[in-house]
Amino acid sequence: MLKRRAVVSVAVVAAFAAATAGCNSSDPASSGGSGTGTGDAKPPIAVDLPRADSDFWNSYAKYIPQYAKESDINLMTPTNSQNDIAKLVANAQALTAQGAKAIVMAPQDTGAIATTLTMLESKKIPVVSVDTRPDKGKVFMVVRADNRAYGQKACEFLGEKLGGKGKVIEFQGSLSSVNGRDRSEAFAECMKTKFPGITIFEEPTEWEGAKASAALQTRLAQHPDIKGIYMQAGGVFLAPTLQLLKSKNLLVPPTDPKHIFIVSNDGIPQEFEAIRKGEIDATVSQPADLYAKYALFYAKAAVEGKTFTPGPTDHDSTIIDVGNGVLEDQLPAPLVTKDNVDDASLWGNQIGK
CATH class of the missing domain: 3.40.50.2300 (Response regulator)
Incomplete structure (x- = not known):
């Protein structure tokens, strides 16, 4: 069973890379303005996927190109840190060198990412942290459930x-x-x-x-x-x-x-x-669809210089101040039982359809 899931995960990553290739910042047709790739290009936004061995995170990965397209975001080819903090650090450095203006990530080790966050802050590259909240370091927004x-x-x-x-x-x-x-x-x-x-x-x-x-x-x-x-x-x-x-x-x-x-x-x-x-x-x-949607929303907002304050949002969530100047948008995460498992509004009943 585990071997089979690993093969599926590789296939998902390969398909995901192909799906996002058209959104890569190096593609003139997707760079905004006249499509010439000149000074009017949209700022490139990067996403690091945290792992490929989880059905949840593979579902999240499928939503990224969809919402990037809907939000007219110049999405760089995503990286995958494979549940390895060293790879996440290396990926963040590489994405920075490639010109990323904001990075969406989901650190699986929330204590070991602080130095990288400090580096990105010094370069004025805002970070949106998905699902996990770093123990230390500054991020623009945490997109998470309670x-x-x-x-x-x-x-x-x-x-x-x-x-x-x-x-x-x-x-x-x-x-x-x-x-x-x-x-x-x-x-x-x-x-x-x-x-x-x-x-x-x-x-x-x-x-x-x-x-x-x-x-x-x-x-x-x-x-x-x-x-x-x-x-x-x-x-x-x-x-x-x-x-x-x-x-x-x-x-x-x-x-x-x-x-x-x-x-x-x-x-x-x-x-x-x-x-x-x-x-x-x-x-x-756990809202895989909303994680992708609002992570990209806040990354784009950060690049555009927008700011947010604690309080209710217009998407049925609440932004809270978790200290150290960090805000967290806590998205809804309902309990699903036999009584509501067929609810069409649940992302688990929508993906792949």
Whole structure:
């Protein structure tokens, strides 16, 4: 399963590169004005994709050229840092050398990007950070959902399904990421406060499906009475989790006493299909489409010299001040269950159609 997903990821990246080639800053036809590539060219905007081994981020990648075209943005050929902070640093340097006037990125290690952000600030190149918020350093805008709410919603869903007692395994994302920390801390605090009768097995995974699967294998051997799973990233955890549960004859409908209740984060089409089949029970729909749309919106706005202030937006979100002069646009991320999984407004029901 993992090998197959890797091949799919490579294909997605290749197709994405082809789709964005026409938006490359070196293409005179897309450079604005008379199309001659002279001084009236639109400022080139760069995007670094964080990884290609996640169905969620591959979906985000598909939205980038669509919204770049809609917003008349001169999009440079995107780079991909492959979940490697060293590659992200190198990509940022290369994009700067190629003339990027703004960079959209999604640092997976939110503590190690500070030096690069300082370098970009010194060169007056604004940065929009998607999904993750750097621990230090200045960015123009963070485009993100409330990740503490992810953990809170997962806790409340599982707590109610288990009747406030039992055992739950949690696949934590990387704790070097603000997302992993926010989801984990909120989940733990909620469980301690609202459902103290539930035991949590916290399993750090570094956002790697193989580590999550191995942890589940071990915990089920030790605690066959586990009744809940919280997956902090369905894009990397869903397939290996379902594969393992199937091998143990535990992939059964919610009406079966052996059913393990599962709540996830991402909102990818594969999770929706699993909800329809009764294989998992819920996910928080992380807005891949809106991440792409508003990351590019703010990058373009930064280049144009626009500014923003905290408060409600015109797109059903709220901009908050997270300190150090950094603003974060917190986009909506609804909980999806069997009751609303067919909602046509969810991006997971739109992509590819």
